[in-house]
Amino acid sequence: MTSTHAFTESEERQELRKAVAKLAGKYGRDYFVAQARSGEKTTELWLDIAKHGFLGVNIPEEYGGGGGGIGDIAAVCEELAAQGCPLLLMVVSPAICGTIISRYGTEAQKQKWLPGLCDGTGTMAFAITEPDAGTNSHNISTTARRDGDGWLLTGRKIWISGVDEADNVLVVARTEDARTGRLKPCLFVVPTDAEGFEANVIPMELVSPENQFQVFMDDVRLPADALVGDEDGGLVQLFAGLNPERIMAAAFSTGLARFALGKAAAYAKERAVFGQPIGAHQAIAHPLAQSHIEIEMARLMNQKAAALLDAGDDMAAGEAANMAKYAAAEAACDVVDRAVQTHGGNGISQEYGMAALLVATRVGRIAPVSREMVLNFVAMHSLGLPKSY
Structure with a gap:
């Protein structure tokens, strides 16, 4: 049984x-x-x-x-x-x-x-995205070249969170393979106070104490031990961080979704119009109930993704983590929209704080991987459809 x-x-x-x-x-x-x-x-x-x-x-x-x-x-x-x-x-x-x-x-x-x-x-930040590569991480152009016992790192990164709060950044760069001349991905720990490292804040509409940055690296000198992992480890090492990233992004989205739903449900119980609480009306109750279902489904898929990853099944975890991240972002965007509507005019006031969540949850559809790239992944890996990009 x-x-x-x-x-x-x-x-x-x-x-x-x-x-x-x-x-x-x-x-x-x-x-x-x-x-x-x-x-x-x-x-x-x-x-x-x-x-x-x-x-x-x-x-x-x-x-x-x-x-x-x-x-x-x-x-x-x-x-x-x-x-x-x-x-x-x-x-x-x-x-x-x-x-x-x-x-x-x-x-x-x-x-x-x-x-x-x-x-x-x-605290350590993480830098993979580049202005010219975007979603295509295979096009990363930040390069590390050997210089004596150490490395020289040159390149640009964008949408890097919390550089001003981090002592170091784990940077995804490329090194040249001496045998083939091809570039391969490698990971380097770069101090944020290193000479040649510059970070400029990107003005955002997002209400968050954590800032986003564009990073410039011009011949940043690094010691040999700045390289994390095997120089020939390639994408396997990089992807070791990307499945956890998707699982965490899903948790971030479902948490915000739960917060918004809690506020909307509380308001629907208290706010009385036409002689009874607005939550008694199905036009209010049903969308919130639907969101509760969607949030719980996303949480369950994320639980599955985490269990698979912790069990060492990276392939199955990758599929589940992408699905969880997708489902969580959709559930979060939908519930915040419904929460704003439940609050009526109050939904766009600073006092009730719902409108700021519209931007906060919307980020989940874009980062750390766009919903379209998740759909590409599922189409290819889950359904066996031809690669479309």
Whole structure:
């Protein structure tokens, strides 16, 4: 007989969610928006998460982490967002960079960088996207060339989150294969204060304390140990960070979706028109109920993706992670639109905070991979259709 609890998260994971929700609830949406609108950071919350052991929950214990999996750090990300505090750097620092360094770094690199990712003092950004490559990561032109014992790195990156809050950036570059002359992808840890490294903030309509940057690197000199993983490891090492990125993006979206749905449902119970709460009308109730269903389906797919990744099934995890990210972004965009409509005129006021979520959730349809590229992936890999691009 099959266990009825096959789709229930472990008691430990559920307790983790409660603890993170309780901590984040002390800060809440008002704190997050106030910090964003005043140009301040959420460092206090970040360090508080770290102090309680939540920030590095997916990183091995010997480096200061919790020894958990991607499902655990995704739960932390989701519960923060569900309390109105969606932290983009959760996706980048512990999940992408932490996973890649844990899996492919040398012992010395792990000891050097992982403890800081766990305690919040060594936040690391991630740089893959380029102005001329966009979604086509095979066209990355940032190059690293050998120079004595070290490397010289030159290139441009765009849409890089949190450079101003990070000590280092994990940069995806290319090195020349001495045998074939072809360029192959490699990962380098680059200090943000390195000579030749410049980062310019991109003005955004997004209400967030975390900024986006365009990065320029002009012959940035790096030591030999800046290279993470095998020089010949290629795309395998890069993709080790991209599945966690999609799972975290899905958690980010479902968390925000839950937050918006909670606000809309509360408003629909309180707001009375024509002598009764507006939630009594199916025109209000049905869209919100539909969103609840869509959010729960996206969460379940993300749970599957995380379980597959933690079990080491990278191929199946890639398919599930892309599906989860797609479903979560769609559910989040739809529920925020419905939440704005539920609030009526109040939905576009700063007081109720719904309108800012329109931009915040819309990002999920674009990044870290566009919905169209997810559909391309599913068409090719799940359905076996010809490659269309």
